[in-house]
Amino acid sequence: MSSGVEGDVAKMELGDEQLVTPWNVVANSNTGIDYDKLIVQFGSQKIGTELIDRFEKLTGRKAHHFIRRGIFFSHREFEKILDRYEQKKPFYLYTGRGPSSDALHVGHLIPFIFTKWLQEVFNVPLVIQLTDDEKFLWKDLTVEKTLAMAKENIKDIIACGFDPDKTFIFSDFQFLGQCPEFYRNVARIQRQVTFNQVKGIFGFGGSDCIGKIAFPAIQAAPALSNSFPFIFGEQKDVACLIPCGIDQDPFFRMTRDVAPKLGHPKPCLLHSVFFPALQGIQTKMSASDPNSSIFLTDTDKQIKSKVNKYAFSGGGATVEEHKEKGGNCDVDVSFQYLRFFLEDDDALEKIRKDYTSGELLTGYLKKDLIELLQKMVKTHQTARATVTDEVIAKFTSPRSLKF
Amino acid sequence: MSSGVEGDVAKMELGDEQLVTPWNVVANSNTGIDYDKLIVQFGSQKIGTELIDRFEKLTGRKAHHFIRRGIFFSHREFEKILDRYEQKKPFYLYTGRGPSSDALHVGHLIPFIFTKWLQEVFNVPLVIQLTDDEKFLWKDLTVEKTLAMAKENIKDIIACGFDPDKTFIFSDFQFLGQCPEFYRNVARIQRQVTFNQVKGIFGFGGSDCIGKIAFPAIQAAPALSNSFPFIFGEQKDVACLIPCGIDQDPFFRMTRDVAPKLGHPKPCLLHSVFFPALQGIQTKMSASDPNSSIFLTDTDKQIKSKVNKYAFSGGGATVEEHKEKGGNCDVDVSFQYLRFFLEDDDALEKIRKDYTSGELLTGYLKKDLIELLQKMVKTHQTARATVTDEVIAKFTSPRSLKF
Numbered sequence: 001m002s003s004g005v006e007g008d009v010a011k012m013e014l015g016d017e018q019l020v021t022p023w024n025v026v027a028n029s030n031t032g033i034d035y036d037k038l039i040v041q042f043g044s045q046k047i048g049t050e051l052i053d054r055f056e057k058l059t060g061r062k063a064h065h066f067i068r069r070g071i072f073f074s075h076r077e078f079e080k081i082l083d084r085y086e087q088k089k090p091f092y093l094y095t096g097r098g099p100s101s102d103a104l105h106v107g108h109l110i111p112f113i114f115t116k117w118l119q120e121v122f123n124v125p126l127v128i129q130l131t132d133d134e135k136f137l138w139k140d141l142t143v144e145k146t147l148a149m150a151k152e153n154i155k156d157i158i159a160c161g162f163d164p165d166k167t168f169i170f171s172d173f174q175f176l177g178q179c180p181e182f183y184r185n186v187a188r189i190q191r192q193v194t195f196n197q198v199k200g201i202f203g204f205g206g207s208d209c210i211g212k213i214a215f216p217a218i219q220a221a222p223a224l225s226n227s228f229p230f231i232f233g234e235q236k237d238v239a240c241l242i243p244c245g246i247d248q249d250p251f252f253r254m255t256r257d258v259a260p261k262l263g264h265p266k267p268c269l270l271h272s273v274f275f276p277a278l279q280g281i282q283t284k285m286s287a288s289d290p291n292s293s294i295f296l297t298d299t300d301k302q303i304k305s306k307v308n309k310y311a312f313s314g315g316g317a318t319v320e321e322h323k324e325k326g327g328n329c330d331v332d333v334s335f336q337y338l339r340f341f342l343e344d345d346d347a348l349e350k351i352r353k354d355y356t357s358g359e360l361l362t363g364y365l366k367k368d369l370i371e372l373l374q375k376m377v378k379t380h381q382t383a384r385a386t387v388t389d390e391v392i393a394k395f396t397s398p399r400s401l402k403f
Numbered sequence: 404m405s406s407g408v409e410g411d412v413a414k415m416e417l418g419d420e421q422l423v424t425p426w427n428v429v430a431n432s433n434t435g436i437d438y439d440k441l442i443v444q445f446g447s448q449k450i451g452t453e454l455i456d457r458f459e460k461l462t463g464r465k466a467h468h469f470i471r472r473g474i475f476f477s478h479r480e481f482e483k484i485l486d487r488y489e490q491k492k493p494f495y496l497y498t499g500r501g502p503s504s505d506a507l508h509v510g511h512l513i514p515f516i517f518t519k520w521l522q523e524v525f526n527v528p529l530v531i532q533l534t535d536d537e538k539f540l541w542k543d544l545t546v547e548k549t550l551a552m553a554k555e556n557i558k559d560i561i562a563c564g565f566d567p568d569k570t571f572i573f574s575d576f577q578f579l580g581q582c583p584e585f586y587r588n589v590a591r592i593q594r595q596v597t598f599n600q601v602k603g604i605f606g607f608g609g610s611d612c613i614g615k616i617a618f619p620a621i622q623a624a625p626a627l628s629n630s631f632p633f634i635f636g637e638q639k640d641v642a643c644l645i646p647c648g649i650d651q652d653p654f655f656r657m658t659r660d661v662a663p664k665l666g667h668p669k670p671c672l673l674h675s676v677f678f679p680a681l682q683g684i685q686t687k688m689s690a691s692d693p694n695s696s697i698f699l700t701d702t703d704k705q706i707k708s709k710v711n712k713y714a715f716s717g718g719g720a721t722v723e724e725h726k727e728k729g730g731n732c733d734v735d736v737s738f739q740y741l742r743f744f745l746e747d748d749d750a751l752e753k754i755r756k757d758y759t760s761g762e763l764l765t766g767y768l769k770k771d772l773i774e775l776l777q778k779m780v781k782t783h784q785t786a787r788a789t790v791t792d793e794v795i796a797k798f799t800s801p802r803s804l805k806f
Contacts, residue, residue: 133590143587173587180580184546187536187576190614195598198613210601211593214617 017041020247021202023138025274031331032282035073035246035273042249044074044271051078058082064117065343066272072114074246074271076256081241081268085122090403091239092232093118094222094267096129097157099149099171101141104156105293106373107275109380110340112160114272115243119166125231125401128157129222130171137211147173151392156296158395159384165402168231169395172218178398185227185262189217192258201250219248220255223267230398239265246271276336280312294337296381300374307334307370315355315362326358327365334362334369341372420444423650424605426541428677434734435685438476438649438676445652447477447674454481461485467520468746469675475517477649477674479659484644484671488525493806494642495634496521497625497670499532500560502552502574507559508696509776510678512783513743515563517675518646522569528634528804531560532625533574540614550576554795559699561798562787568805571634572798575621581801588630588665592620595661604653622651623658626670633801642668649674679739683715697740699784703777710737710773718758718765729761730768737765737772744775 018033018041019026027033039046047070052063066072084091095115097108119126130153132146141149150171157169176183195213198204204213221227225238232238242252249271256266277292291310294303314332316322329335329352342348351368354360421436421444422429430436442449450473455466469475487494498518500511522529533556535549544552553574560572579586598616601607607616624630628641635641645655652674659669680695694713697706717735719725732738732755745751754771757763 133586136590137594143591173590174583176579176586177581177583180577183536183579183586184576187539187614188546190617191540191612193613194610195607195613195616196609199609204598206599206602207597209594210596210598210617210620211590213598214593214613217613 021250022247025247027282030282032276033274038246039074042074042246042253044076044246044249044269047073047075047078047270051075051082054079054082058086059121061121064114065345066110066114066340068345069339070273071110071340072243072270072272074269076249076252076269076271077266078241078268078270080265081239084239089239090124090235091122091241092124092225092403093122093126094129094240094242095126095244096131096219096222097153098131098134099146099153100135101145101149103295103297104153105275105295106337106341106376107293108156109160109296110272110275111243111245112157112162114270116160116162118241118243119163123403124166125403126162126167127222127228127231128162128167128169129219130154130169131215131219133172133176133211133218134215136173137209137215143173147171150174154392154396155384155387156380158387158391159380161383162395164391164394167395168228168398168401170398171396174396175398176218179227179229181229182221182227185221185224186217188262189220189224189255189258190214192261193217193254197254201254216251216254219251220258223252223255224259224262224264226264228398231401236262236264240267241270242267243270244272245274247274275340276333278306278310278312278333280333281331281336294373294377296377296384298377300378303373303377304370307366307373311337311366311369313362315365316358319361322361323358327355327360327362329355332362332365334366337369338365338372341376342368424653425650428650430685433685435679436677441649442477445477445649445656447479447649447652447672448481450476450478450481450673454478454485457482457485461489462524464524467517468748469513469517469743471748472742473676474513474743475646475673475675477672479652479655479672479674480669481644481671481673483668484642487642492642493527493638494525494644495527495628495806496525496529497532497643497645498529498647499534499622499625500556501534501537502549502556503538506698506700507556508678508698509740509744509779510696511559512563512699513675513678514646514648515560515565517673519563519565521644521646522566526806527569528806529565529570530625530631530634531565531570531572532622533557533572534618534622536575536579536614536621537618539576540612540618546576550574553577557795557799558787558790559783561790561794562783564786565798567794567797570798571631571801571804573801574799577799578801579621582630582632584632585624585630588624588627589620591665592623592627592658592661593617595664596620596657600657604657619654619657622654623661626655626658627662627665627667629667631801634804639665639667643670644673645670646673647675648677650677678743679736681709681713681715681736683736684734684739697776697780699780699787701780703781706776706780707773710769710776714740714769714772716765718768719761722764725764726761730758730763730765732758735765735768737769740772741768741775744779745771 018028056063081091093115095111130150132150136143136146154169198213223240225232226234226236252267252269259266312333314328316325355365421431459466484494496518498514533553535553539546539549557572601616626643628635629637629639655672662669715736717731719728758768
């Protein structure tokens with residue numbers, strides 16, 4: 001998996017359509033991606049009130065604020081997972097990440113924070129794929145470098161607090177050589193998909209290397225339960241729920257097409273929006289620009305300085321103007337970050353009201369965000385420091401899980 | 404690896420050129436493939452007297468009759484292997500087979516008989532790849548079926564008498580899941596080769612599945628020594644010599660292009676001609692036609708009956724005509740089979756002379772062949788009967804080899 005907002009060169013010709021692929025995201029307006037339009041483009045469903053109500057009723061849990069606030073905004077057949085939950089039929093969670101050499105930024109935590117919460121609510125096994133092979137194929141990196149990056153990223157993922165008895169984390173360059181059944185499923189998927197199909201879905205062309213062309217099968221395979229015989233045995237009917245960024249959807253549209261042909265249920269999905277760069281919701285996050293976001297390795301001082309200096313403000317140009325006209329929460333990055341990370345709905349709503357009215361000044365809004373991010377990053381750093389090689393070995397060892 | 408003479412549908416447009424790919428062989432004349440022309444087409448070298456002399460001088464061994472008789476007729480940089488042998492630098496042998504559901508026929512033994520001899524002469528390690536994944540991708544077979552076929556074929560290969568201390572035999576569906584370094588090399592190769600390149604080399608098109616498009620990297624990987632860390636450690640400079648049918652050359656042309664980019668020496672090759680069907684040297688062997696060749700499971704009676712009934716004769720239409728005009732050894736399949744399997748040069752030359760002159764009648768020529776094949780098949784069957792699961796486990800276990 002790769003984060004689209006750090007995308008590579010566009011491979012598709014773009015009309016007035018916005019472009020979202022796993023490797024490239026291009027909005028066609030300066031207000032960023034139009035997510036309602038993307039749902040239509042992709043043919044997914046909006047996560048609506050009815051679905052949220054049913055989820056809350058079935059699980060007895062309030063929906064996560066990522067769902068309540070439209071951060072996870074789109075889905076594919078999530079209702080089927082709720083059916084299974086109701087009928088006590090088995091399913092599992094699958095998410096992943098394309099390891100990057102840079103320390104993760106706070107936005108990278110979103111799928112993991114959410115997946116951890118889903119794991120707690122549903123009490124199901126979880127597999128997490130690190131696509132070091134994808135990074136190797138797309139970037140000018142050695143195999144060894146991508147493996148090392150995967151290991152560092154795995155520490156950050158473990159630090160999110162996953163249950164070691166229910167979670168298997170793997171990198172492709174390691175796991176393909178540990179589990180013959182995984183490669184067998186990769187080959188089964190590869191036989192079902194033509195070059196013309198991946199050309200249509202991902203925009204691959206004749207000058208792309210054959211590794212890229214074949215790769216989608218490797219990201220698809222974890223959605224088939226018998227890819228993990230040590231967890232699911234030979235069972236093919238364990239359904240799969242994939243929480244991921246919407247840019248990853250092309251992989252799983254393909255997977256949903258192939259899975260039934262191989263006797264598996266179609267994987268179901270929950271899609272999140274992109275995480276904005278400090279510079280503004282319409283700008284791309286740049287992995288090479290340390291000022292484009294808050295990283296999990298940042299110090300208190302760096303966090304304070306970055307937010308104050310770079311976080312795009314939706315406030316007035318002067319205090320007088322701000323007090324008169326109020327701030328615009330929709331474009332204010334500090335408010336948007338609070339929308340992602342401030343769990344308290346009432347506190348967030350008060351900030352929104354006061355900032356919109358002009359009562360709350362940008363400096364104070366940023367102060368709230370700085371304190372929250374400093375706490376969040378410190379908590380993460382503390383948790384990460386406890387992730388020893390032994391802990392990594394436990395999470396990454398192919399083994400049976402409790403569920 | 405696949406035997407071209409059992410080829411699939413042609414994927415390339417054919418002018419007046421003969422077509423030889425790993426999956427299809429089409430001659431453009433009724434005298435079969437023009438091998439001299441093929442050497443020019445492929446850009447390989449003819450195995451000439453000078454090279455044979457040097458081989459014999461260096462090894463102190465007479466060249467194998469497959470070499471002396473032009474059955475292994477073409478090479479790529481075999482002289483570099485002789486250089487290494489002279490300089491006592493390490494190299495290894497690599498050959499393989501695409502497992503088929505049918506029992507092997509005698510022609511399938513040719514690369515193995517020859518490779519066993521090379522192993523003895525050079526005293527070097529050998530790896531043998533069973534491309535069950537290739538058969539899965541190209542044929543309408545299940546993974547399980549191709550795995551079972553690979554196991555049966557492995558028994559036949561072991562029965563050829565390879566040294567268990569120097570030979571590692573593997574099937575892709577098994578080994579890819581046992582050795583992370585193998586997949587890492589597959590990915591390294593896949594990054595170096597574009598769709599346009601495999602389109603040019605193999606004739607793949609947009610409607611081919613992505614598994615076929617990516618497969619050549621899997622047949623290329625065993626030519627890189629660090630694909631087998633349990634044999635060669637991390638060494639990248641162990642050269643590789645590949646004895647194979649000429650139809651497999653496209654895979655290794657590609658490999659020779661990629662290997663230096665990854666810091667490996669180019670693999671060297673020894674190419675063999677195709678083995679003729681009983682029905683004639685210009686006809687294709689059909690795996691589904693039990694009468695097209697002698698199978699290693701045939702009884703004495705079947706061998707006798709097939710040779711007498713189906714082996715295309717280059718003799719005269721009547722005894723009188725034969726005695727007057729003589730027989731044509733070039734098209735006589737019985738003679739051609741003797742050329743492959745009768746080791747005694749003097750005996751073969753006598754048969755050739757007597758048959759050409761008309762002195763030796765077809766019936767007697769066939770009788771000689773029948774006796775030889777019966778003995779050869781019986782010897783094979785006896786050897787195969789001793790190949791227990793334990794013996795298979797020894798050959799197929801990733802382990803260090805003696806050399």
